[in-house]
Amino acid sequence: MRILNICAYTWQTGGPPKIIFDHTQVVLRYGHSVTILSPISPGETPYPVPDGANLVLCQRTPVISQYFREFSGELYRYLQQHIHEFDVIHCHGLWHFGTLAPFMLDRRVAKVITIHGVLDRWTYAHNNWKKRIIDTLAQKAFLRRADLVQINNTDEREDLLRYLGYQHPNVAIIPNGVKMSDFVQLPAKGTFRQKFGLPASKKLVLFMSRLNEKKGLDLLLPGFRDYVRQHPDTVLALAGSDDGYKAATEQFIAQHNLGNSIKLVGMLTGDDKKAALADADLFTLPSYSEGFSMAVLEAMAAGTPALVSDRVGFGETIRQHEAAGLVELTPEGVRAGLERMLGDDALRQRVSQNATALLRAQYDIDIVAKQLLDEYEKVLRS
Known part of the structure; x- marks a missing residue:
């Protein structure tokens, strides 16, 4: 198969580039070809590309892309010239130009859309007026035309039904996966500290996630403030690029004199990320909305016990397997979760072991990437 992924493939984007990277490594081993088509703006850094894959970068069109997400005349022209060179076009997310353009140009090449959690009620409510305009013009019609809609969990099936008004005829539930072998060897304890x-x-x-209100920082900061007043032997490291909430975070830290208790360490990659996970006593993500959190998967793969909301994409599975602590989405809930997890060494060890077993059984990248390849082949046969 000749596969084209369309996504903003940069470090600044968050989880989808990592998902594409890991999937592509497996897909290439099966003998298929992969091209990644990405809009990009000055100052952004492309995500690494697996050996054997091809990355095509297209500049976003100035001014227009500020209002119409990811708009790129270069991207459109590339598709005009090359769209029929591919068997499958896989679009990631909704309401951006890369998800719309292939449907404008062609009806023959198979098209797949991964929702990535953007139809969740919390996410859909933000910038809703822009989304409704794009919905009216094209997005709903194009999503209906998709040959396959990939969702990560059963919650997204309900989100999709609510959005379209009926159940799309070809939906596959395939979770995100993590390359477990990447976390077998971690940096020595103390390296990150x-x-x-x-x-x-x-x-x-x-x-460890983008600094965005969606990630629950408005709950984590006051919850940790209240916790650390009673437990001053604790420090919170906030690792991630600014996505609209860094200034508010810095203001909160200064206002409550938490400079010695909360540290902003920026976005972590490579060995720095692994070193942070190796040193952490607890990973936390009290997020309001995730398609299927790669950050949580990576923390679990590293053996770091986690405290998360049930909105990270596989909350019910986490509950069933006791693979992490689950937190209520309030500052008080965060504080109580910290009390429970940090106050019980045996509990942290147990959820860490349960998480590792869960990932090996269900979420290793070799398992989920093969599931997606099988769905591609079904689409092409039909």
């Missing part, structure tokens, strides 16, 4: 000046004597709570 030493590099970022975090005391070895304090317990370390790690938040």
Whole structure:
């Protein structure tokens, strides 16, 4: 198969580039070809590309892309010239130009859309007026035309039904996966603390995601403030690029004199990310909405016990397997979750072991990537 992924394939985007990267490594081993088509703006950094894959970068069109997400004349022209060179076009997300353009140009090449959690009630409510305009013009009609809609969990099936008004005839539930082998060897304990000046004597709570209100920072910050007043032997590291909430975070830290208890360490990649997970006593993501959180999967793969909301994409599975602590989406819920997890070493060890077993059984990248390939082949046969 000749597969084209369309996504903003940059470090600044968040989870989808990592998902594409890991899937592509498996797909290439099966002998298929992969091209990644990505809009990009000055100052953004492309995500790494697996050996054997092809990355095509197209500049976003100035001004227009500020109002119409990811708009790129270069991307449109590339598709005009090359769309029929592919067997499957896989679009990631909704309401951006890369998800719309293939449907404008062609009805023959098979098209797949992954929702990535954007139809969740919380996410859909934000910038709703823009979304409704695009819905009216094209998005709903094009989503109906998709040969396959990939969703990550059963909640997204309900979101899709609510959005379209009927159940799409070809939906596949395929979760995100993680490459477990990437986390077999972790940096030595203390590496992250030493590099970022975090005391070895304090317990370390790690938040690692984009600094965005959606990630629950408006709950984590006051919840941790209340916790650390009673437990000053704890420090919170906030690792992630700014996505609209860094200024509010810095203001909160200053207002409550938390400079010694909360540290902003920026976006972490490679060994720095692994070192942070190795040093953390607890990973946390009290998110309002996730399609299927790669950050949570990576924390679990590294053996770091986690405290998360049930909105991270597989909350019910986490509950069934006791694979993490689950937190209520209130500051008080966050504080109580921190009390429960950090106050019980045996509990943290148990959820860590349960999470590792769960990932090996259901979420290893080799398992889920093969599931997606099988769905591609079904589409092409039909």
